[in-house]
Amino acid sequence: MxxxxxxxxxxxxxxxxxxxxxxxxxxxxxxxxxxxxxxxxxxxxxxxxxxxxxxxxxxxxxxxxxxxxxxxxxxxxxxxxxxxxxxxxxxxxxxxxxxxxxxxxxxxxxxxxxxxxxxxxxxxxxxxxxxxxxxxxxxxxxxxxxxxxxxxxxxxxxxxSSGALAAAAAYLRDGKLGDVTFARTIIYGQRSSIGPRGIYEVPEQIDYNLFLGPAANEPLTRPRLHYDWHWNWNTGNGELGNNNIHYIDICRWIMGLSGLGNLVLSVGGRLGYEDAGETPNTQLVVHQFETKTIVQEVRGLKTDPFSSIFQAGSIIHGTEGFLAGSSLFDPDGNLVQTFEGPSENHFVNFVEAVRNGRREELNADILEGHLSSALCHVGNLSYRLGTNRPPQEIADQLEDYGLHDEVAQTFDRMVNHLRDNEIDLDATQLTLGPLLSIDSDQERFTDSSEANVLLSREYRTPFVVPEAHEL
CATH class of the missing domain: 3.40.50.720 (NAD(P)-binding Rossmann-like Domain)
Structure with a gap:
């Protein structure tokens, strides 16, 4: 009552x-x-x-x-x-x-x-x-x-809150990895179809109005309400927002990057089956931070591991070697050391900061969470504004953009991976998103009004996120 x-x-x-x-x-x-x-x-x-x-x-x-x-x-x-x-x-x-x-x-x-x-x-x-x-x-x-x-x-x-990653970050800040200009994130994990698109009944124990909250009042179009909301733009952010957020956050932290970069581009598609999902199950996102490039890579179909020594996570390359997770390798791929350090329980860290009333004690203040999440979002925005193109046209366009050499190589591997899964890329084409320029200070795009519209969304009353002047 x-x-x-x-x-x-x-x-x-x-x-x-x-x-x-x-x-x-x-x-x-x-x-x-x-x-x-x-x-x-x-x-x-x-x-x-x-x-x-x-x-x-x-x-x-x-x-x-x-x-x-x-x-x-x-x-x-x-x-x-x-x-x-x-x-x-x-x-x-x-x-x-x-x-x-x-x-x-x-x-x-x-x-x-x-x-x-x-x-x-x-x-x-x-x-x-x-x-x-x-x-x-x-x-x-x-x-x-x-x-x-x-x-x-x-x-x-x-x-x-990882002590090992903190030690790796300190190693890079000391300049021991040399000149660092490239990093990649890797999420390889097979996901199957979520079922055919249709109109499905919401289970009676669920208040669907409260479930939707700020989202658009759309009917349930997939067989399962829970979890599969990840693959619908109305409620989720695809695999970038689901898992890759962790690894782009590690890259930002260890490389000391702030803001949203100055350029972003995405290539991908939802391939291998037709279902109720909307987000890509195969995706490549390029972020450029002036002289530094990060490539996010997602594979949701059957695939071999990224390499024999590293299957998923973050890899940061310098002229003196590379960091894969919390391990250091020389330029030839030989393990040099695995970093160690005292870790904290992330939940305990939050409670202790609350008790002490000290924002600076938080290991992941909301500002850092916002910036890393936003990198996933701008990658998805490029994808959502893209057009379907055959592989060779995409390869030619990537070359014309003059991006880091690893971008073209990663795309080639993506194409080969899809062909290994018997995807006909002429019949079911990949989506090439626009190369979007970003004003990082303003957190807006400088060359796309369409992209700027997607930086926010329409909310359902009364579930409305306030504008800055309303706070």
Whole structure:
């Protein structure tokens, strides 16, 4: 009854911040932190476990539009902590409870930004899963709200808490890798069809309006609601946003890159089957940061590993060798050393920063999460604005652009990989996106009004991410 009454009072979304940064009572080392988990499936279960096992943290709420998932997680939490958390379908109930100190967001991508913004505006600190946003503009709003409210916001890019990677970053900063001009990220993992496109019934235990939230009011067009939202533009960001976000974030961190670069281009397609998915299962994205280039590569069909020594992740090349993950190799590919260093639990890092009230203690502040997520988004924007072309035309165009030599070589490998999977690239052509120029300071494209439109999206009232002047 309490939850129902709260939902009724929130019919038009959260009011203005209920608790300003100045009014908020700091959490001291001896306080119990009352935590809410929003999103109760794969990552949400991890959140509940990781936060619940920390001393002085109580899981006070679990929330999911799917009430069955929420009840299941509540049962698990009750067994672990000896107290059953409140179960709600509407996340606004949590934001209206001033006794909640922190929230973690493990919803589908399209909810990440608005949930985090509403939470911070209601006085709560936030841990939000990757990618932290669904669009580029959402990330900048999250950064601005964190600054305005004084709330801490940690991105779920947990590699930032790796001691080994921190040691690798220090090695590169010391200049020991030589001149670093190229890096690549690799996600090779076979994914099958998600089923034919159609109109499907939403399971009765799910509040579909709350599931959609900020997204367009589209019917369910795939057999499975959960997880397969990743492959629909209305709610997901494809494999770039699903997994590759981790590795582009590592590249940015270790190479010391800020901003969105000055150029981006994507090539790819959804190949090998026809299904309800929209995002590419095969993709190459090129990011140029003046003299440095990063290539993101995705393969979702059957494939051999990238190499005998490295199957997936990030590779950063210098004149003195290369870093593959946390290992250093000489220019000939011989292992030199594997870095080591003290790691932190990413969830513990967030809680300790909250207790200390020190944003600088966060290993993955929202600004870093925003920039890495945005690189995935601009890559997808190029793809979405692309045209179908035969392989040779694409190869010729890439050569005309004068990009890093590894770009053409990576494309050649992509073509051979697709032909190994018996894809007829004349009958089912790849999509070549435009080479888009970026004003990194403004986080806008300088040469495409179409691309600039896709930096944001239309929201459904009342699930609206505020503009900067509305904060």
């Amino acid at each position: 309490i939850a129902a009454a709260a939902v009724s009072s929130l019919a038009t979304g959260p009011r203005e911040p209920r608790l300003s940064a100045q009014q908020a009572t700091p959490t001291t080392p001896n306080d119990t932190i009352r935590h809410a988990v929003i999103g109760c499936r794969i990552r949400g279960r991890v959140h509940a476990s990781q936060f619940g096992r920390q001393n002085g943290v109580e899981i006070a709420y679990v929330c999911d539009p799917d009430r069955v998932l929420a009840e299941e997680l509540a049962e698990t939490v009750e067994k672990d902590q000896g107290r059953r958390p409140m179960v709600v379908q509407d996340l606004r109930v949590i934001f209206d409870d001033s006794h909640v100190d922190t929230v973690s967001i493990a919803t589908p991508n399209h909810w990440h930004a608005l949930a985090a913004i509403w939470a911070m505006q209601s006085g709560k600190h936030v841990y939000v899963e990757k990618p932290v946003t669904h669009t580029v503009c959402e990330g900048r709003r999250m950064v601005q709200v964190a600054q305005k409210t004084g709330r801490l916001c940690q991105a779920g890019t947990q590699n930032r």
